[in-house]
Amino acid sequence: MVLTMLATLLKRAGPALREPRAHAYTYTHLRQSLSQPSRNVQTLAQNKSIYVHPLSTAGKTTYALSYLPSAPSDSPPAAILGHTTAIPPTGDTFTENPPFRTLLLSILRDYAAHDPNIRAEAYASWSASMRRGISGGSPSASERHVRGGGGTGVGGFHNIVDGRVAGNVGMRGVPEPQDVLGSVGVDGNGEVVGGPGGFVECESWRVVTGDGVGVLTEYLEGKLVERLKEQGKK
Structure with missing residues (x-):
């Protein structure tokens, strides 16, 4: 058995x-x-x-x-x-993966001008540039970028620096092109300009560099994940 x-x-x-x-x-x-x-x-x-x-x-x-x-x-x-x-x-x-960059650029065009951190950084850079102008000092390279808007119709542009190196961009205070996601326009009052043309991409930005994988602000990352989840439902 x-x-x-x-x-x-x-x-x-x-x-x-x-x-x-x-x-x-x-x-x-x-x-x-x-x-x-x-x-x-x-x-x-x-x-x-x-x-x-x-x-x-x-x-x-x-x-x-x-x-x-x-x-x-x-x-x-x-x-x-x-x-x-x-x-x-x-x-x-x-x-x-090219589709990722395409989506990220779409998110930046739609939301970068509304990001609280980016708006605060742009205003701080604009204010520092204005103070230097009043005191007669020489603006830094990043401040000249914000102030020098000749012919742009706005106050200048503010670089959106990848969070993987934010706060640590070297002695010159100028980030490497591979670490710049793009720029947002700034008006004469230090406010970020929204709408079409408000964001300009930086084609030299890289998803991964020797400093690691790109890091977005909490606001932009949230918008990106939200869009991805919407796409996943279709």
């Missing part, structure tokens, strides 16, 4: 027992295993807003960086910043 029952159990379990314990992940396996958001998705140590999704194809592991915890297969294309062959990512290991 015992032998008969054991034989029956072995017969039912045969397919599972014959399947190799270890096998290389394929993209199909990945789509199946990550079809639902995982509670164990890791984030980047230097930027907790970025989720790291491991992908394994042809025996090689890469990582998709995303603003969403859901699997890349279940997320809108623009949710993926790009792919990297190593963590933490560097400029040499990272490949950018």
Whole structure:
């Protein structure tokens, strides 16, 4: 009786027992295993807003960086910043995902002029520039950028500096082009100009540099994630 029952159990379990314990992940396996958001998705140590999704194809592991915890297969294309062959990512290991940049620029055009932090920074730079002008001092390079709006119809422009280097842009006080997301117009009263043309992108900005992955303000990041979730529902 015992032998008969054991034989029956072995017969039912045969397919599972014959399947190799270890096998290389394929993209199909990945789509199946990550079809639902995982509670164990890791984030980047230097930027907790970025989720790291491991992908394994042809025996090689890469990582998709995303603003969403859901699997890349279940997320809108623009949710993926790009792919990297190593963590933490560097400029040499990272490949950018163009749809992400397109979406980010859309968010900046729509909301940068309304960001409380950007507005405060622009006004502070404008005020410092005005004070220097009154005292007869020489403005810094960043202040000349804000003040020198000859022919722009506004007071100048204010650079939006990537949060990964904000407050630490070197002795000159001028950020590297790869760390400038773009600029917003500033009027003669130090107020950020909204509407069409209020934001000008910086094409040299990079998603990943030697200083890490780009860091947005809390306001802009919230708008970006909100837009991604809306896209995910469609």
